[in-house]
Amino acid sequence: MRRRIPLIITFVIGLVLITGYFVTRAPFNTLYESFSDYFAIITVFAFILGGGSLLKIHLKRVSSRATDWHYSVVTLVAFLVTLVIGLFKVGNPAGMGGEILAAGSWLRFMFDGVYNPLSATMFSLLAFFVASASYRAFRARTKEATILLSAALIILLGRTPVGAWMTAWMPESLAFLELPNLANWIMAWPNTAGQRAIMIGIALGVIATSLRIILGIERNYLGRGE
Amino acid sequence: MHLCPTTRIPRGLPQTIGLARAVFAIAAISTSARAVIALTAPSTWARAVFAIAALFTLLQVDPVLAQAGTETGWINTDRTQALVLGIILTGAILLYVVLASAGRPLFIRKIAGLETVEEAVGRATEMGKPILYVPGLNDMDEVQTIASMNLLGHLATIIAGYDSRLHVPVRKSLVMSVARETVQQSYLSAGRPDAYQEDDIHYVSDAQFAYAAAVDGIIVREKPAACFYLGGFYAESLILAETGNSIGAIQIAGTARPPQLPFFVAACDYTLIGEELFAASAYLSKEPRMLGSLKGQDAGKGIAIVFILAGSALATLETVTGSESVRAFSEIVLWLFR
Numbered sequence: 001m002r003r004r005i006p007l008i009i010t011f012v013i014g015l016v017l018i019t020g021y022f023v024t025r026a027p028f029n030t031l032y033e034s035f036s037d038y039f040a041i042i043t044v045f046a047f048i049l050g051g052g053s054l055l056k057i058h059l060k061r062v063s064s065r066a067t068d069w070h071y072s073v074v075t076l077v078a079f080l081v082t083l084v085i086g087l088f089k090v091g092n093p094a095g096m097g098g099e100i101l102a103a104g105s106w107l108r109f110m111f112d113g114v115y116n117p118l119s120a121t122m123f124s125l126l127a128f129f130v131a132s133a134s135y136r137a138f139r140a141r142t143k144e145a146t147i148l149l150s151a152a153l154i155i156l157l158g159r160t161p162v163g164a165w166m167t168a169w170m171p172e173s174l175a176f177l178e179l180p181n182l183a184n185w186i187m188a189w190p191n192t193a194g195q196r197a198i199m200i201g202i203a204l205g206v207i208a209t210s211l212r213i214i215l216g217i218e219r220n221y222l223g224r225g226e
Numbered sequence: 227m228h229l230c231p232t233t234r235i236p237r238g239l240p241q242t243i244g245l246a247r248a249v250f251a252i253a254a255i256s257t258s259a260r261a262v263i264a265l266t267a268p269s270t271w272a273r274a275v276f277a278i279a280a281l282f283t284l285l286q287v288d289p290v291l292a293q294a295g296t297e298t299g300w301i302n303t304d305r306t307q308a309l310v311l312g313i314i315l316t317g318a319i320l321l322y323v324v325l326a327s328a329g330r331p332l333f334i335r336k337i338a339g340l341e342t343v344e345e346a347v348g349r350a351t352e353m354g355k356p357i358l359y360v361p362g363l364n365d366m367d368e369v370q371t372i373a374s375m376n377l378l379g380h381l382a383t384i385i386a387g388y389d390s391r392l393h394v395p396v397r398k399s400l401v402m403s404v405a406r407e408t409v410q411q412s413y414l415s416a417g418r419p420d421a422y423q424e425d426d427i428h429y430v431s432d433a434q435f436a437y438a439a440a441v442d443g444i445i446v447r448e449k450p451a452a453c454f455y456l457g458g459f460y461a462e463s464l465i466l467a468e469t470g471n472s473i474g475a476i477q478i479a480g481t482a483r484p485p486q487l488p489f490f491v492a493a494c495d496y497t498l499i500g501e502e503l504f505a506a507s508a509y510l511s512k513e514p515r516m517l518g519s520l521k522g523q524d525a526g527k528g529i530a531i532v533f534i535l536a537g538s539a540l541a542t543l544e545t546v547t548g549s550e551s552v553r554a555f556s557e558i559v560l561w562l563f564r
Contacts, residue, residue, distance in 0.1 A: 050399030050429035122435035129468040137492035205504030220379035
């Protein structure tokens, strides 16, 4: 029964939502929005679980002086300070009735002065990681890697002024061999074809997974016990 | 003929149309019943073809029924193409599920990334290091996350058997709840409920880069022997995968977000590309009905290839010959994918 009831709910809701996508009349046409609202409400309550898990794990690490426990202190302080400032709208010029991120509020200060720079720092790491990953991927050890390297070089040069300058001398009849044109051709044809093939596969995968779940063939997300 | 003074429509015509609709509705219901019977009966190709054809008819491929649907305003005609294609693909998948259930042997090609799962877990056990599982950034309303949870269930069963430690940092509270339930049940079914540690599946942060920073920290401090990145990923994909690569972990990634695939391919040992992520759970389960649905996916790809080739051939023929009949066929194929 513990497994059958969720399966029945999944089947009925799945069927009703599919119907709602194609039917224009009420209540079918508004079902998706309604269920999205329910999901948002459940998510809000689930956040209490998440916050509770965060507190529990880090308090345990601090109390048992586990390895690197001082990082847990930083996490706990940051979490609790942000929570209190956000909940009570500390420093908000309009008080409790003001916008959560109103100019001049402490939360806005933390957002602009701490959160955004930290996020930007993490994001900027990508530049270095792209360089190291590209170096490994583009080493021309195999036929495929050589093709990848050639295509990447053409795109890289074709998208910069240097590429246009390098092949500007070509006669009109060979204009298609100019690096910007070659780069455009690679992006418009082989790249689009590959992307679409992947997208078709993904769409089929989504349909198959949805069907397996709706029909109760796939039950792993309920746990594997019978 | 008596005409209505305001609408100028002949009196009695709406009733006639209503009667016609009722007849079509009854025909549709009986067709659907036959389709269901055909699908559930012992499988033969003829019955399967009939079932798909019947479902096709039911869902408004019949022009008269389509017109009736439009007039009543019940069906969103802008989505008729999606409905038709959905029915064709659903029919193909259901057909193979039925065939597999009946015991028909099915060939499924090997997926290297999934063949290596057990090896990765074994390596982690030998090294005495944990296994990191990252289920992506999306919440439980995203099908990639559901596919990831299904895969996590299989992985947890293998890990429970090897007595390794599984670490799952998550970005969404709801995903944490589902992951905990899934892993706990897997440990239970593997006969190792005592090995399940609830705190190893924990919430980190909803913020994208805070989550990435925390997972990077876990990778650097704990140095897991195997890292799994399976689910929906965004800009943090390369940050995570490169950090995992820097500690020499065996890495298996999979996502249905094409922009992130090159990053995973460059930084991970194995990558499940798009559909393979959705196929993973069925592939690992080896359960006939699940494998049947995989074969159905392949049949769907076959149908897509046929439509693409037919569309290309018809478009070329139309340009060369200028024939009106070729143009009509070409329009039908184009309509399906508009």
